[in-house]
Amino acid sequence: MACFCHQCGQRNEDDANFCESCGTPLRKPAAPPPATPAASANPVAPAGRPAAKGTGLPKAALAGIAVVALVAAGALGWFLLADGKPSEGALLTASKTWLDDQRANQESSACLRNFDYGKSPVFVSPDSHSTREWLDALVEAGIYQAPETITSGSGYWARQQLRYEHGEQAARYIRGGRLCAAERLEVSAVSFDPQSVFKAADSQWVAGSATLSWDARAPWSQHATLAGEFDEVMNPRTVDMAWRRAKDGDWEVVSRNQYAQAQRGSESGDKKAVTPAKQAQASSSGGFGDWLGKLFGGGGGAEKMVESFYRDINGGRAEQAATAVIPDPQLEPAKLKVLLEAKSVEFKAKGGIARISTRYQAGSNGAADAVEVEIGFNDGSTMQERVEVAKVDGDWKLSLD
Template sequence: MKRFCHACGTEQALDATFCEECGETLRPPRSAAGAAAQIASAPAPAPSAGAPSARPGRQRRPWTPKTLALVAAAAVLVLGGGGAAWWALASRDATEAELREGLKDWLATDAKKQLNRPCLSNFDYAKSPVYIDAGNQQAVDWLTALTQAELYTGPDPVVQQGLFGARLLRYEKTPKAAQFVSGRQLCAASTLGLESLKFDPKAVLKQEGQRIQPGTARILWADRADWSLVAPFKSEFDGQFSTEERAVRWIAQDQGWRALTQAEQEAAQAKLPRGGDQGHQTDADGVSLWGRLSGLFSGLTGSTPESVAEAAFRAQQDCDPKRFSEYFREPSITQEVMQTQMTMYCAIQARSADKGDKIASLKSTRVGGAGDKVRVRLDVTFASGKTDSQVLIVEKVDGRWWSRLNL
């Protein structure tokens, strides 16, 4: 004879006591009615002294497999928001896909401050129309090239009235030029792209409950204009489209990883312990605590010899004694003495004819050395048009790169 639960109707085994579907206490089978009646008519045993009296009401149902599954699903739903995402991110390594995604805002803002945009400033591209003396063949050739690139229209001949009645040629910018003209410059790209990433997922730094992933990104201007690939523009722009490596720091967030801005990296570096007994603590590799953390948080400095040489030169050019002492190192001179010497240098520099000459472009190239001591050549172009070239010695100490004073 088949048997069914009186509460939910699910078929049950003949000897089952509880329903496997809903947990309801099953009524005795009909074939055992006499035994059930006998049990029901038997006198109940007297309760023992001190035993709690039974409370009337429905008997508590046991946990069934289905109930346990429902409870587990509810727990997953509760944790399925930001808490679960944070826990999953906090308990595993960063992936390259996540770090690439976290670089998008950085590439569009902070990275653009670090790379010189490929632009030409040999002509005032803000003006339109422009008038060129027909006898100035060099200028005419350049405007002819701009016209062939569909950036200008012309020429329209104009006879200038006056003492000599010079013959001028009139050119005017096209709508196409608007996307390439920035101020007085003509620029061949505006968007930075990512070529490759390099990071060690095991080198994550934990500070104040946050996880920081250090690494490097090779970036380049990715949207080079077609007209810049033909003469006479190609030779002007080729050197400005090389790939450059920059240090990056990502911070773990609820929805992934985000690249820190330069300002955030400097703020994080300022919080690191420095000086006193803390500055002499070492890790298992014998590297000082300050050297290890400073190398991780040094932003554009401390990651490659080239980036250190560039930062050191900029600190010297900006006459910033504090930054100067952070990027230059000389074992025989204390940081305080170095800052004092830099202050004196800046005072002399302020009275020189070169004061205020800003850096227009700076390119670093490794030219020698090996291991923890290399030489880096800096080729500098200033806003005034003056150029300079010098070689710095850069060496690794306490886990990060420092520029030597070359004394």
């Protein structure tokens, strides 16, 4: 590129340092500035308008926002948890915890009182076929030893009896004079209906069912002769359940009546209609509370009392049977004894009791509680009765009216 002298205007070669005409040092053209980027990360604000400040917030403000966000997330988490589906695992844990509180009553629920098992030896007539059959089954289990035939008297007065003594398994299965086939009832599984979940009075409620079974049931209790007495209470069964979870997140078992009452309160908006879940369990027809109430001294206590009453009659123990009868001013003790002794003779004429089954019915609409009884006798005949029952001073007793 040509270079012109600023002094005389002479044209010089572009690499010349001095003007060829006047010798004036030549000034080289300045190098072009680097190209300006198309867009600047921090553009200059137009004149008359202050530059925009950075968009970042102070650290203190960010910390405050973070705390608020955590609190909101926690509240949202509980809300979603409370409104979401309950966990079967949590309901199972709650059910097991509730059942653990009933351990003191469970053992007796798997025990029979139909014989004086605490006594050893016991003597049985060879003609008592049903008793012999029962005890012989227990001989197979090692609870009794094989009987010894004992003869008393002589001649016309000679009489034979079978003498049974406890076997090596007696201490394991005989407790408090009762024959016990298991110790622990377990909740093996639970399920719930997602459509049953609702919220009321700051609590979540859900209904479902549980499978209950006895742990380590004695194999001998399933013997053909014995199973009928144990199966009804000891076979696994599915029962109705209900649970409640309060805002603290803990689940607990409640009765179906409580669940229904809370549901009615939720639908009506009346929170006062909700019964506190910590109150005593209220039984409901076919419900978990009803079945366990029956099992642990409710209907179960009534059924056992009625069964013992008939077995005492069958064994000729009229005085013992009389203790199960509700006192009646119109029925003197002497007359009651005669009545029961006559019943004992009637049972003996039918060969004695071969089997007996009972079913508790809770009273409703003013009706009394009752136990339906079906007895099968050794002569093949049967008897069905409905006995009214009630608690007197904390014990179940029956009415002969």
